[in-house]
Amino acid sequence: MFGAIPLPELSMILLGFLVIVLASGVWIAVGLGLVGLLAMILSTNVPIGQVLATTVWSSSASWTLAALPLFIWMGEILFRTRLSEQMFRGLSPWLQWLPGRLIHTNIIGCGIFAAVSGSSAATCATIGKIALPELKKRGYDERVSLGTLAGSGTLGLLIPPSIPMVVYAVTANVSVLQVFLGGFLPGLLVMALYMGYVIIWAWLNPDKQPERDPPMPFGEKLRQSAKLLPCLLLIVVVFLSLILGFATATECAAWGVTGALALAWWSGTLNRQVFLDSVMSATRLTCMIMLILAGAAFTTAAMAFTGIPAALAEWVKGQQLSPHMLVLALTCMYIILGCLIDGISMIVLTAVIVLPMVKQAGFDLVWFGVYLIIHVEMAQITPPVGFNLFVLQNMSGKDTMTIAKAALPFFLLLNVAVLIITTFPQIVLVLPKLAFPD
Amino acid sequence: QTKWNLPTAYPMDNLHTENIVQFAKDVEQATGGKLAITVHANATLFKATDIKRAVQTGQAQIGEVLLSIHENEDPIFGVDVVPFLATSFQDSKKLWDASRPAVEKKLASQGLMALYAVPWPPQGIYAKKDLNTVEDMKGLKWRSYNVGTARIGELVGAQSVTIQAAELPQALATGVVNSFMSSGATGYDSKVWESLDHFYDTQAWLPKNVVFVNKAAFEALDKPTQDAVLKAAAAAQERGWKLSEEKTKWYLDQLAAKGMKVQAPSPALAEGFKKIGEQLTSDWVKKAGENGQAVIDAYKKM
Amino acid sequence: MIRRFLDALYLGAGILAGLFLVAIFLLMMGLSVGREFGLNIPAGDDFTAWSLVAMAFLGLAHTFKRGEMIRVGLLLERLHGRKKQIAEIVSLTVAAAFIGYFAWQAWTLAFDSWRFGDMSQGVVVVPLWIPQAGYVLGLAVLFIAVLDELVVVLQGRRPTYEQEPPATPDELVERIASGGGV
Ligand code: NA
Ligand code: NA
Numbered sequence: 001m002f003g004a005i006p007l008p009e010l011s012m013i014l015l016g017f018l019v020i021v022l023a024s025g026v027w028i029a030v031g032l033g034l035v036g037l038l039a040m041i042l043s044t045n046v047p048i049g050q051v052l053a054t055t056v057w058s059s060s061a062s063w064t065l066a067a068l069p070l071f072i073w074m075g076e077i078l079f080r081t082r083l084s085e086q087m088f089r090g091l092s093p094w095l096q097w098l099p100g101r102l103i104h105t106n107i108i109g110c111g112i113f114a115a116v117s118g119s120s121a122a123t124c125a126t127i128g129k130i131a132l133p134e135l136k137k138r139g140y141d142e143r144v145s146l147g148t149l150a151g152s153g154t155l156g157l158l159i160p161p162s163i164p165m166v167v168y169a170v171t172a173n174v175s176v177l178q179v180f181l182g183g184f185l186p187g188l189l190v191m192a193l194y195m196g197y198v199i200i201w202a203w204l205n206p207d208k209q210p211e212r213d214p215p216m217p218f219g220e221k222l223r224q225s226a227k228l229l230p231c232l233l234l235i236v237v238v239f240l241s242l243i244l245g246f247a248t249a250t251e252c253a254a255w256g257v258t259g260a261l262a263l264a265w266w267s268g269t270l271n272r273q274v275f276l277d278s279v280m281s282a283t284r285l286t287c288m289i290m291l292i293l294a295g296a297a298f299t300t301a302a303m304a305f306t307g308i309p310a311a312l313a314e315w316v317k318g319q320q321l322s323p324h325m326l327v328l329a330l331t332c333m334y335i336i337l338g339c340l341i342d343g344i345s346m347i348v349l350t351a352v353i354v355l356p357m358v359k360q361a362g363f364d365l366v367w368f369g370v371y372l373i374i375h376v377e378m379a380q381i382t383p384p385v386g387f388n389l390f391v392l393q394n395m396s397g398k399d400t401m402t403i404a405k406a407a408l409p410f411f412l413l414l415n416v417a418v419l420i421i422t423t424f425p426q427i428v429l430v431l432p433k434l435a436f437p438d
Numbered sequence: 439q440t441k442w443n444l445p446t447a448y449p450m451d452n453l454h455t456e457n458i459v460q461f462a463k464d465v466e467q468a469t470g471g472k473l474a475i476t477v478h479a480n481a482t483l484f485k486a487t488d489i490k491r492a493v494q495t496g497q498a499q500i501g502e503v504l505l506s507i508h509e510n511e512d513p514i515f516g517v518d519v520v521p522f523l524a525t526s527f528q529d530s531k532k533l534w535d536a537s538r539p540a541v542e543k544k545l546a547s548q549g550l551m552a553l554y555a556v557p558w559p560p561q562g563i564y565a566k567k568d569l570n571t572v573e574d575m576k577g578l579k580w581r582s583y584n585v586g587t588a589r590i591g592e593l594v595g596a597q598s599v600t601i602q603a604a605e606l607p608q609a610l611a612t613g614v615v616n617s618f619m620s621s622g623a624t625g626y627d628s629k630v631w632e633s634l635d636h637f638y639d640t641q642a643w644l645p646k647n648v649v650f651v652n653k654a655a656f657e658a659l660d661k662p663t664q665d666a667v668l669k670a671a672a673a674a675q676e677r678g679w680k681l682s683e684e685k686t687k688w689y690l691d692q693l694a695a696k697g698m699k700v701q702a703p704s705p706a707l708a709e710g711f712k713k714i715g716e717q718l719t720s721d722w723v724k725k726a727g728e729n730g731q732a733v734i735d736a737y738k739k740m
Numbered sequence: 741m742i743r744r745f746l747d748a749l750y751l752g753a754g755i756l757a758g759l760f761l762v763a764i765f766l767l768m769m770g771l772s773v774g775r776e777f778g779l780n781i782p783a784g785d786d787f788t789a790w791s792l793v794a795m796a797f798l799g800l801a802h803t804f805k806r807g808e809m810i811r812v813g814l815l816l817e818r819l820h821g822r823k824k825q826i827a828e829i830v831s832l833t834v835a836a837a838f839i840g841y842f843a844w845q846a847w848t849l850a851f852d853s854w855r856f857g858d859m860s861q862g863v864v865v866v867p868l869w870i871p872q873a874g875y876v877l878g879l880a881v882l883f884i885a886v887l888d889e890l891v892v893v894l895q896g897r898r899p900t901y902e903q904e905p906p907a908t909p910d911e912l913v914e915r916i917a918s919g920g921g922v
Contacts, residue, residue: 021834025816025827027809030835033842046443049845051497056842057849057875058485060796061789063602066764069795073761173481177608245612247772248605254768279758283795287757287803288810290796304483305443307476341812384814436607487861495852510859548856579775588782588863598780600771600863614775 005042007311014039014308018349028345032295036302043306051305052298059297060290063250065170068289070253071161073282075117077260079126080278081269083231087112088130090228093221096212099202100195103140103148103209106131107194110152112228114159114187115235116260118166120343120380121387124153128395139210143406144201146396150388150403151194151410154377157343159187161238161256164343164376167293168369171300171351177242177249178432179369185427186370186417190377193413230266234259289344296348303352313356323361327422330354331375331415338379342387346379347372370428371418378414381407440659442475442499444649447486450479453623453681454556454647458502461649461674468666473659475500490650494548499655505541505555505648509585513726514540517733518557519586520722521642522715524737527683530557530644536737540729541648551656553671555648556678559621559686560641564634566616569703572710581606581618586643586718590619593714610634622689631696638703639690640711649674746888753881754802760795760874764788783864790871797878801885807901828899832890839886843879850876 005013017038021031033052040048087109095104109127117123128149135145157164160180169176202209216224234256241247241255264270303309316326337346358368380388383404392403421427444462448455455477462475478484484492484501490508493501509516517537518524524533534555542552569575572594580596582588583603591598596617601609609615610633617634619642625631649671656664694700703711723730771784781787803809811831819827850872852858858868893899 022812023815024831025811025813026831026834027804027811029809030838033838034834037838046497047495049841050495050848051492052842053845053849054484054488054492054497057793057846057872058488060793060875061871062792063785063789064604066768066788066792069761069792070765070768073765175604175608241772243612245609245614246776248601248609248614250605251768251772254765254772257765258769276758279761280754283754283758283761283799284803284806284808286761287796287799288808290792291800291809294796301483304478340814342810345810385812435611491852491856491858494856507861508859510861510865511857582780582863584861585863597775597778598782598863599775600780600782600784602785 007306007308010039010042010306011308011312013042022341028341029291029295032292032299032349036295036299039299039302039306039308046305051301055297055301056294059170060294062170064176065166065290065293067176067250067253068163068166068170069282069286070257071118071163071166072285073278074161074253074256074260075119075122076278076282076285077257077264077270077274078113078116079122080274081260081264081267083113083263083267084109084126084130086227086267087127087231088134090225092134092213093216093224096215098195098199099209100144100198101140101202101209101212102131102135102138103144103198103202104195106135106145106148107152107191107198110149110155111159111187111191112231112235114155114157116161116231116238116256117156118161118163120154120156120377121391123156124149124380124388125391125395127153128392132392132395138213141205141208142396144198144208146392146398146403147406147408147410148194148198150381150392150407151413152191153388153391154380154414155187155190157373157377157380158183158190158370160184161253162373163289164347164373165369167289167344168347168351168372170293171296171348172355172365172369174365174369175249175436178366178436179373180249181431181435182366182370182428183373184431186374186421189420189427190374190414190417193416194410197409197413230263234263292344292348296351300352309353309356312353313360316357317360321361323363324422326357326361327363327371330358331418334372334375335378335382338375339382340385341379342385343376343379346376364425364429366432367421367425367428371421374414374418374421378411381411439471440473440663442473442655443478443483444475444500444502445478445481445483445489445492445498446502447481447489447504448479452479453685454502454558454678455479457556457674457678457681458649460677461670464670464673465667468670469663473663473667490548490550493650493652494550496652496654498652500553500649500651502647502649504558504645506584506645512544513722513730514544514733516585516722517541517726517730518646519584519643520715521586521590521718522640522711523719523722523734524643525560525641527557527560527644527679527686530646531679532740533737534646536740537733540733545650546653549653550650551653553649553651553667554675554678555646556675557644557646557682559623559682559689560639560644561619561621562640562642563619563636563638564617564625564630565636565638566634567636569636569638569707571704571706572714574707575617578617579613579615581609581615587619589718589721590714593717594710622686622693626689626692631693631698635698637690637693637698637700638707639700640703640708642711642715746884749881750801750805750885753798753878757795757797757799757802757878760791760798763791764795767791783860783862783866786860786862786864786866790874793871794874794878797875798881800878800882804882804885805889805900807903809901825893825896828893829890832886832893832899836883836886836890839879839883843876843883846872846876846879 018035091105092102110123113123160183165179169179237259238252238256242252380386383400389400389403393400459477462477489501489503492498506516506519524530545552575594575596578596579599580591581601582591582598599615601615607628690700767788770781850869854869860866
């Protein structure tokens with residue numbers, strides 16, 4: 001319409017507008033849509049409304065994206081089972097000998113639950129529900145207990161399945177399966193870092209950990225752990241359905257729901273009410289995410305009309321920034337963004353600008369997805385907006401800042417993980433390449 | 439200066455996209471920059487399924503689409519995917535010449551104008567075992583993705599499987615699908631040799647990508663610019679056919695180099711397909727009515 | 741009376757969305773299990789994708805009313821009384837304008853699909869306006885819900901989407917885990 005606004009000015013106008021709109025408390029999906037509208041008004045004369053309707057329709061009517069509500073539903077069902085209790089009772093007898101003792105149940109419990117849930121807050125809440133009171137009762141240091149829970153809960157996003165990974169894969173147009181596979185080893189890496197930290201902490205603070213629980217006969221230990229079998233079985237079922245060719249990557253989400261329903265039925269927690277609650281909760285969470293994705297799909301198209309992303313990618317090329325400098329700059333940006341907004345918004349808000357740059361700099365988009373997910377993990381535990389902090393705030397009655405301080409070491413460890421996967425990208429890429437060699 | 443956006447669904451290194459980028463350059467040069475066409479490759483602006491609609495409603499001025507994805511809308515859009523009707527570049531060219539007036543008429547009724555068409559390499563069959571006759575195809579897990587492939591699966595007694603293109607490599611690797619019909623190009627792109635080892639060069643059909651423009655946008659150009667566009671389009675069509683033919687050979691050589699058995703169908707298999715082809719052609723004519731019959735007649739006469 | 745009707749409308753659309761979630765699940769299981777028995781759901785991928793759209797849009801009003809549509813609350817949470825009311829009115833007006841426009845454009849899309857005779861592109865031929873109806877309806881109901889809220893706030897009442905603080909920790913945990921973010 002106005003046609004001749006130079007790109008740098010246009011970018012600044014749009015960025016400023018986005019910040020104002022979001023800060024004013026307008027719903028994020030609406031804010032994204034408005035930025036797209038403004039971008040198009042300022043740079044083209046095509047029928048804007050039809051671009052909005054078309055791009056949203058075609059990005060939403062997607063077979064691959066249909067895995068998203070199913071992974072969410074699976075988590076909702078499991079959240080309502082007695083899995084957390086079984087997890088604690090099954091794991092704790094085996095961890096008494098490690099320095100740090102039962103603190104490790106938080107990390108390993110979250111790690112296992114992460115393999116069936118795609119959400120960080122749900123992982124944190126499910127494991128915390130039992131672990132937090134039990135650890136307190138035994139006299140464990142509450143600060144470390146809260147910190148490990150906050151940090152380990154975020155594994156729900158890194159260890160597949162993962163809701164934000166589906167969102168990223170759809171946004172970046174890469175294979176969901178590859179991003180899932182890419183997250184697996186870094187997930188183990190983060191667990192190892194966390195456990196290493198707890199062990200060192202326990203060595204340095206021997207006075208802060210309580211006595212061991214009274215020893216349990218070996219048979220009893222096994223009997224307690226046997227309760228973990230259904231959960232492990234569920235992980236195996238989903239994995240095998242994929243490997244053995246019963247399901248495609250998208251369909252294995254449906255197998256996950258089947259398995260979760262079976263598990264809930266087996267543990268006696270599945271009834272009409274639980275079923276209906278899980279369906280409606282999953283529906284609402286999906287709707288919320290899908291509307292944001294809709295706003296983002298339109299903004300992406302609008303940006304393509306303006307030509308900003310391509311120009312920016314060219315600019316990055318011209319700067320001859322070393323790839324590591326680019327990653328460092330992005331890390332700073334994501335840490336700041338992560339303090340202020342939630343993870344899904346963080347992915348979709350930045351994708352349209354960042355992905356062309358990253359591609360230009362020669363990064364693998366699967367690797368970048370895992371890198372980005374680790375930043376989303378950090379966002380879960382940085383104040384003022386961090387969902388894991390909110391969860392624990394309510395479970396423990398402490399205020400956000402106290403919990404954020406307790407989570408700080410784990411935030412730093414996630415940064416270490418980013419450093420490691422940037423230096424050794426193979427950690428991310430080895431599994432996807434094994435499955436999809438080129 | 440006029441600016442056009444050209445959305446296309448295929449990546450930058452695809453033969454069609456390379457050709458389009460050249461076309462855009464030609465236009466810009468011939469008009470002295472009066473008409474600038476920005477190519478948005480890889481579905482960054484609109485998805486394949488929406489490009490026709492987008493150009494129709496003026497969201498983009500010009501676009502490219504695999505015409506046959508719109509065959510459910512009008513059978514004439516699917517004439518180039520009637521199996522075993524036109525099975526070589528030469529025949530395919532004839533079929534395009536014979537059907538072009540009808541296709542153009544239909545597009546015109548939607549406010550669109552065809553500029554040029556370029557075929558994909560011919561469609562063959564990928565499988566994991568020897569196929570000597572069509573009976574050997576019975577029970578195959580056969581990917582069907584459009585009317586033609588579904589009907590072929592049905593007629594040979596294969597088991598139709600619904601798999602999206604994006605999931606095809608994984609579906610092949612895990613055995614969800616063990617046979618499908620596509621060009622050498624698709625097979626090469628999805629590294630099909632990792633799971634299947636036979637390619638039958640049946641040349642069943644050559645689907646075409648058509649580049650078309652919004653009629654109103656075209657008419658808004660001055661006469662010399664219009665002429666320049668048409669001239670560049672004619673050149674692009676010629677260049678594209680040559681490019682596609684060259685690449686066909688290259689792709690098949692690559693498949694063979696990766697250890698696949700690339701072969702022409704045996705006489706018995708070809709005979710079986712010929713029968714299926716006759717059946718499907720008459721199916722298509724039934725759907726397409728008089729207009730369709732006229733196109734087929736014109737094609738047969740050429 | 742009107743209140744009861746509107747609430748039933750949002751909830752009804754929400755339940756319909758829930759049914760589409762179950763439909764997605766059944767379709768995918770059908771595709772996956774069916775293959776083992778030589779059965780195929782023709783265009784099962786199309787039907788799944790359309791169910792997803794219907795689900796995503798029909799459930800919007802219900803999600804919005806329950807306060808599970810996210811926004812950046814940093815500034816908003818620091819406001820009180822009159823200032824807070826004005827901020828909410830601004831947000832809701834902006835949202836109403838955008839969603840109204842969006843719903844109208846979606847209607848135009850579906851109407852054009854009908855006018856042009858646009859068909860699905862898969863193995864099963866379906867006029868595209870049929871799956872697009874869920875998209876249009878969902879946005880229309882959301883538009884009504886936003887207007888409804890605007891009226892509520894203009895009357896000086898507390899917006900429905902602003903939930904009571906949870907009574908028990910469990911309730912909030914559940915709320916965040918099932919609605920706020922991932
Ligand atoms: Na997970
Ligand atoms: Na944060």
